[in-house]
Amino acid sequence: xxxxxxxxxxxxxxxxxxxxxxxxxxxxxxxxxxxxxxxxxxxxxxxxxxxxxxxxxxxxxxxxxxxxxxxxxxxxxxxxxxxxxxxxxxxxxxxxxxxxxxxxxxxxxxxxxxxxxxxxxxxxxxxxxxxxxxxxxxxxxxxxxxxxxxxxxxxxxxxxxxxxxxxxxxxxxxxxxxxxxxxxxxxx
Numbered sequence: 444x445x446x447x448x449x450x451x452x453x454x455x456x457x458x459x460x461x462x463x464x465x466x467x468x469x470x471x472x473x474x475x476x477x478x479x480x481x482x483x484x485x486x487x488x489x490x491x492x493x494x495x496x497x498x499x500x501x502x503x504x505x506x507x508x509x510x511x512x513x514x515x516x517x518x519x520x521x522x523x524x525x526x527x528x529x530x531x532x533x534x535x536x537x538x539x540x541x542x543x544x545x546x547x548x549x550x551x552x553x554x555x556x557x558x559x560x561x562x563x564x565x566x567x568x569x570x571x572x573x574x575x576x577x578x579x580x581x582x583x584x585x586x587x588x589x590x591x592x593x594x595x596x597x598x599x600x601x602x603x604x605x606x607x608x609x610x611x612x613x614x615x616x617x618x619x620x621x622x623x624x625x626x627x628x629x630x631x
Contacts, residue, residue, distance in 0.1 A: 449514050456505050464502055475522045482526035497525045569619040573612055581612035
């Protein structure tokens with residue numbers, strides 16, 4: 444493989460040379476993924492996804508890339524910002540799921556009723572997509588308002604298993620709802 448200076452890599456990248464992008468990707472993907480793990484709490488798949496999405500954006504905006512210090516600094520700062528964005532949206536989504544209640548509406552407003560029904564439908568679609576045991580535990584927790592201990596006793600599981608399944612459910616629901624929301628927004 445031909446050796447590039449950092450300036451050459453950046454210039455070739457801006458000109459759209461895929462080989463320059465490949466060199467950058469091959470050099471930095473693994474260390475950036477390990478770096479992202481610190482922000483994802485050790486979730487390897489989420490770290491990989493964040494870094495891959497960062498590289499997709501990096502390639503698509505290659506002509507506008509402004510590197511003030513070094514390529515390495517730029518990439519690490521970009522991945523850090525991407526991780527922080529994911530964490531922020533994750534916290535908001537989890538808070539919304541945790542605090543979700545059916546909004547009160549007046550029965551004479553058909554538009555409000557329709558919007559509430561659509562929100563309920565989206566939430567139920569997302570819950571239906573969960574694995575069976577995860578869905579069952581989540582439903583007992585959020586819909587029947589059972590404590591983790593009560594769920595564990597009923598299903599003959601450990602409390603830790605119940606807590607883990609609820610965490611998995613919240614994470615998957617967040618991902619499903621965000622993807623459904625983005626799909627809806629893209630149609631509009």
